[in-house]
Amino acid sequence: MLRPWALMAALACAAATPALAEDTLGRIASAGELRLGHREKSLPFSYKDATSGKVQGYTVDICLQIFEEIKKELKRPDLKLTYLLVDGKNRITDVKNNVVDLECGGTANTAARQKEIAFSHHIFVASSAFLVKKTSGIKTLDDLQGKKIAVQGKTTNENLLKANERTFARKFNYVPVDSTLDAVNALAKGEADAAFADDAGIWIPLTRLGKSMDDYQFLEKRLSVEPYSIGLRREDPKFKELVDRVTRRMIQNGELTALYK
Incomplete structure (x- = not known):
């Protein structure tokens, strides 16, 4: 039998658990949107066209494929895609702090950054x-x-x-x-x-x-020599498996090579 103070602590932990444990796919399903972090002028990987205002680039195209996979996974063809601008200073913290779901720029996958966020398979080497x-x-x-x-x-x-x-x-x-x-x-x-x-x-x-x-x-x-990857939050194996599934498929079937050409 739990003592009163222990029962209160258990209830408090239980109440806090859903917010802390909500994975990325759960958040996307709940909010009805994927938040894609993009750069302003990181050509040719991620940038906003000055004339049309369209967000585009090599990494963005890969993230759009991930978005389509998420819609299939969740059986939610109505999901919304929201573009959020990130820069060299906040791109990692915006992933960590749950501001964006995917960081789709031209970001090097380094050992130091792996301590803060997770990364997809390598999508480019520069x-x-x-x-x-x-x-x-x-x-x-x-x-x-x-x-x-x-x-x-x-x-x-x-x-x-x-x-x-x-x-x-x-x-x-x-x-x-x-x-x-x-x-x-x-x-x-x-x-x-x-x-x-x-x-x-x-x-x-x-x-x-x-x-x-x-x-x-x-x-x-x-x-x-630096490999590029797409950034996502750590300790979310289900979402990382989905992201890696898409990037692995694109590597194996030659889509990545075709995209960069």
Whole structure:
């Protein structure tokens, strides 16, 4: 027989359990919507078209496939899709804090981030690269000593630059930007001597800015190789199984390759 204080504690725990234990699929079914976190200018992975206002990109297309799978799983063809803007500073915390159900940007799946959120299967592999003008005379990282480098703040790329400075006693001058598009634009306008970003996201901004790819080049040295994944909350095995089911199928049947082309 429970004592009065123990009974009260048990009732309190029981009352709290549903809110704490509600999984993502349960929340989606209850609310009638999937909340998809997207980036504003993370081309070609996740961005909002300036003309149409449409959210699109490689990762977004994958997340739309996951959305269709969720509708089938829940037998809810009426589910609503809500797009929520995230950025490099809040994308991880918005997943953790239940603001978005899926983070569909261009996000590196790192060991540090795995401590905070879960990730899908890898959907892309990129390397962190320096883009410079061919006329700059910059060939190596030593040539960047004291130079201005445009890099997105609070990202793995910024951390890589700082680690390189410490390891090799180099000093870079940072030009903080909000996106790869802004980094490339800073380079093109002469506000930076190099743009440092994931290589996969650099060429499309160049084209969008009306610049010729023939005038730019990557330095041979890369600071990392980073797999990209879709972010979701931890300790939700049912939802992760669904997400992995979709990404695994798309990998196996060649849809991912076709999407990026």
